[in-house]
Amino acid sequence: MLRGLRNLLFIGVLIGVYYNLAFSYLDRTIDNYSSYLQQFNHEITDTIYNPLKRGLPKLPSNTYLDPEFAKNNQRQQIGKENATLVMLVRNMELEGALKSMRSLEDRFNREYKYPWVFLNDVPFDEDFIMKTSLMASGKTYYELIPESDWQPPSFINETKLQENLDKSRTKVIYGGYRSYRNMCHFNSGFFYKQKRLLNYEWYFRVEPDVEYMCDFQYDPFELLRINNKIYGFIVTFHEYENTIPTLWQTVEGFMKEHPDLLHPNNALKFITTNETSLNHFVDLVPSSTDYNLCHFWSNFEIGNLNFFRSEAYAKYFDYLDKAGGFYYERWGDAPVHSIALALLADKDQIHHFEDIGYFHAPYLSCPSSEMIRASKRCICEPRVEKKINKTIDVNVYSCLARWWKYGSGKTFLNDVDYTR
Numbered sequence: 001m002l003r004g005l006r007n008l009l010f011i012g013v014l015i016g017v018y019y020n021l022a023f024s025y026l027d028r029t030i031d032n033y034s035s036y037l038q039q040f041n042h043e044i045t046d047t048i049y050n051p052l053k054r055g056l057p058k059l060p061s062n063t064y065l066d067p068e069f070a071k072n073n074q075r076q077q078i079g080k081e082n083a084t085l086v087m088l089v090r091n092m093e094l095e096g097a098l099k100s101m102r103s104l105e106d107r108f109n110r111e112y113k114y115p116w117v118f119l120n121d122v123p124f125d126e127d128f129i130m131k132t133s134l135m136a137s138g139k140t141y142y143e144l145i146p147e148s149d150w151q152p153p154s155f156i157n158e159t160k161l162q163e164n165l166d167k168s169r170t171k172v173i174y175g176g177y178r179s180y181r182n183m184c185h186f187n188s189g190f191f192y193k194q195k196r197l198l199n200y201e202w203y204f205r206v207e208p209d210v211e212y213m214c215d216f217q218y219d220p221f222e223l224l225r226i227n228n229k230i231y232g233f234i235v236t237f238h239e240y241e242n243t244i245p246t247l248w249q250t251v252e253g254f255m256k257e258h259p260d261l262l263h264p265n266n267a268l269k270f271i272t273t274n275e276t277s278l279n280h281f282v283d284l285v286p287s288s289t290d291y292n293l294c295h296f297w298s299n300f301e302i303g304n305l306n307f308f309r310s311e312a313y314a315k316y317f318d319y320l321d322k323a324g325g326f327y328y329e330r331w332g333d334a335p336v337h338s339i340a341l342a343l344l345a346d347k348d349q350i351h352h353f354e355d356i357g358y359f360h361a362p363y364l365s366c367p368s369s370e371m372i373r374a375s376k377r378c379i380c381e382p383r384v385e386k387k388i389n390k391t392i393d394v395n396v397y398s399c400l401a402r403w404w405k406y407g408s409g410k411t412f413l414n415d416v417d418y419t420r
Contacts, residue, residue, distance in 0.1 A: 075139050079112035081221035083202035085138075088119045088183065088191070091128050096208030101135045104206060108216040113138040114204070117196050121150045121182070141196050149190040150182050152327050161327045168330060172242050175330050185326040187298070187333035189317040192308040200305060207299045213357025213366060214378035220302050224351060230304040231341055232351040233296035234358045234365045236399040241287055243330045246323070248291035251339055254319040261312045267347035270294060270399075270406040271339060294399035295338035299360050302353075312344045348408045352400070365393055 085104070089097050101116070115138045118124060124142045133140045152161065161178075168175025197203065202221045224232055255262065262268075272290050287293050307313060317336075325331045341350055357366045357373075357380045366380035367373050373380070382393065393400050404410040 075113060075137065077113050077115065077138055079114050079219055079221065081114075081202055081219065081225060082200055083114055083204065083221040084197070084200045085109065085114055085116045085204045085206055086119065086191070086197070087116065087206045087208070088187065089208055090120060091122070091125050093208040094128050094131060097128075098131060098135050100206050100208055100210045101132065103210070103212045105135065105137055107212040107214065108220075110137045112219055114221075115139040115141065117141045117143060117194075119143050119145055119191070119194060121145045121147075143194055143196045145186065145190075145194065149193065150186055152182070152185070153321065155322070156324060156327045164328050172330050173240055175243070181327050181330060184331060184333045184336075185321075188326065188331070188336040189321060192305045197305060202303070203305055204302045205298065205300065207360065209361065210299065211359040213359060213364075213380040214355065214373070214376040216356060217376055220353065220356075224302065224304070227351070228349060229351040230307050230345060230349045231296075232302040232353050234300045234353050234356060235297035235360075235363060235393075236294060236338075236352075236403055237297065237363075237395070237397045238293040238399065239295050239332065239335045241293060243332055244325070244335055245288075245329055246325055247320075247329070247331055247335060247339075248289040250320055250323045250325060251291070251343075254316060255343065257319070258312075258315060261315065262343050263346055265346045265348060266344070267342040267350070267403075267407050270347070270403055271342045273402065273406060291339075292399075292402075293335075294402060295335040296341070297360070297363075298332075298334040298337050300358055301337070307341075307345065310344075313340055316340050316344065347406075350408055352403065352408070363395075368393070 087097060087100070097118075116132070116136045118128075118132065118141065120142070121144075123144055129140075129142055152158075165176050165178060170176070174180040191197070192203075202224070204220070220232060224230070271292060271294050274287075274292050317340075320326075320331070320336065355367050355369075355372050355376065357376075357378045358364070359380070364380060366382040367376070367378060368382050372378070373382075
């Protein structure tokens with residue numbers, strides 16, 4: 001009996017010693033783990049880009065957490081040109097902005113790390129800044145548009161503007177949106193005046209919810225510069241005439257007042273001829289003026305900012321602006337840019353990027369060359385009959401054949417080294 005009690009006492013002592021050692025070890029383990037967590041959290045905090053803190057590195061463009069890359073990468077530009085990617089975008093369009101960024105980064109910019117400039121008429125929120133910063137491979141800048149550059153000019157009659165907004169709401173595409181008119185007015189005469197853009201010579205306009213269908217495999221800024229080009233486009237087709245009923249007569253007034261500003265090698269015929277042989281022998285979109293409504297789709301444009309900063313363009317925009325059509329009608333920046341280029345620029349300095357596939361709903365442009373599509377890993381076909389995927393270049397509304405005849409001509413693939 002006594003022996004049994006001694007055994008139980010001995011076992012109890014052993015259990016007590018065990019738990020004392022165990023809890024002592026656990027305490028040290030917890031202390032070590034807490035110290036580890038603090039160190040880990042510190043490293044992660046130093047790794048993940050926080051837009052509220054200065055001097056921190058940013059993540060790579062693929063958005064996957066790569067601490068070593070993030071620590072070492074300072075987002076230094078690799079591309080040689082004084083250029084930037086520009087997006088006019090609202091906070092609510094974040095998802096579409098990320099989609100476009102991911103596509104362009106994967107297809108082009110991850111190899112060059114050109115900076116991104118984001119423009120908005122209200123401050124960008126923290127979520128937008130954080131997520132777009134993580135998506136970009138280059139530096140990112142977020143600019144607030146001055147109210148004077150965004151709102152209607154002081155000479156615009158508010159009553160007349162509101163009457164046209166109400167009248168156009170169901171009859172004109174985007175006709176009932178004041179913000180859309182502000183946007184077109186801004187893109188026509190103010191985007192190139194923004195303080196951040198004054199640092200650059202070249203811009204690449206990017207819009208939310210677009211997709212680039214092929215690898216670029218070259219720097220488009222460099223291509224334009226070395227070939228003495230000032231502007232590049234992908235899609236050209238007809239504008240809706242009811243958005244610009246008096247635009248052409250205003251342009252005619254400008255030409256009469258400033259004939260000296262028209263370039264001797266201009267592309268006036270590109271925007272004024274109307275033979276149906278260049279339109280699959282289908283009648284052109286009806287126009288009540290000499291303007292055939294052809295324009296470059298400006299949601300994709302790569303250009304030299306100095307063209308828009310020129311005295312000729314300043315006089316052109318000022319003349320149009322004072323006519324009031326940006327607000328009393330719904331003039332778009334695409335025909336405004338296109339007419340300016342057709343009149344004021346050397347047509348041989350305008351380049352068609354035929355090898356860059358591009359999708360902006362509802363239109364697709366896809367390279368016609370099978371070799372190019374294969375070598376540049378394009379994910380499009382040029383003649384798919386599905387309406388949403390049929391390339392605009394073979395559509396009867398396309399102005400591309402007219403550009404080949406009256407613009408800078410057809411650029412054949414051996415004219416430029418597209419695949420270097």
